Amino acid sequence: IARAIIIGHSFGGAVTTAFARQHPQKTLGLVFLAPVSHPWPGGATAWYYKLTAVPVVGWLFSETIAYAAGMLRIGNATACVFSPNNVPKGYIGKASIPLVLRPPAFRANARDVARLYDYVRAASPGYREIKAPTLVISGDRDKVVYATVHSVGLEHDIPGAELVWVANLGHKPDWIAPDLVVGAIERAAGAPVDLQSMASVVESRIAGDAQGADRYPELKVPDAELAPG
Incomplete structure (x- = not known):
């Protein structure tokens, strides 16, 4: 494969950015799904x-x-x-x-x-070097990663990146919104795909989802003062 569209979900977001930076000549496009890519306040893990x-x-x-x-x-x-x-x-x-x-x-x-x-803290300043067409799909109800840190960060740092927010979507767009993911891949390949319209279709399909509403609290970004200096 001479040039490929690289797709990364969750932790795979960091791997995807690494590939794009190290092998720009092999990168046709990038698709991020609920990614991890930037340092988050506090830096905590399980x-x-x-x-x-x-x-x-x-x-x-x-x-x-x-x-x-x-x-x-x-x-x-x-x-x-x-x-x-x-x-x-x-x-x-x-x-x-x-x-x-x-x-x-x-x-x-x-x-x-x-x-x-530590890796994303060191790597993220280099995201501005990425030139490949970039799509980011993220849900506003993600309970695993801070979407407002990572997905918004990618949109801000990668020139021309497009962020597609999906209402009431959690951490698994690959399984819950596969049609939208395929559309993003096609868009990264140069096809004229209206991702916002596709996202609206997904939102209508999952609008009533409330699995775990009484068991899993919403993931809120910690206060900025918790972040290491």
Whole structure:
């Protein structure tokens, strides 16, 4: 493949920006889905990622506790990721989600997440170098990443980037709005696709979604003073 459209979801947002900066000649376009890309106030990540990244102790945790505890919580955690949208039937099995809990994979993922904040803090000033056509799809009800930090940041920092906000969409546009994602890919390839109209269709389809409304609080950006200097 001489030139490709690179698509990144969540943590994959940071990978996508890295590819675009390191291989501009191979990058035809970029599509970001609920991405992580910028330093966020406080820089916090889940405690189990930090613990797993600790030498020796993290190995013991991942080998003895993480899989069993993760399997007990996998349904609830998945519902939170999708909230307020409904989890597609059979998603956990179809997407092979339990594979991430295998000890070696869990440790590798934990090391990546533990280092993510420092990476995006160093990398994000270079996003202005990116010249590829860029589309960003984000939901205003994302409960996993701060959309107003990352998605808005990409729109601001990458010249010509277009941000498509989708009302009542959570963290999984790849499963909840696949038609919009395909449209963004086509747009990045140069097709005359009206993404705002497509987003309106998605919004109408998911307007009544309220899965987890009483269990998963809205994700609010912490106060700016919590951010490290």
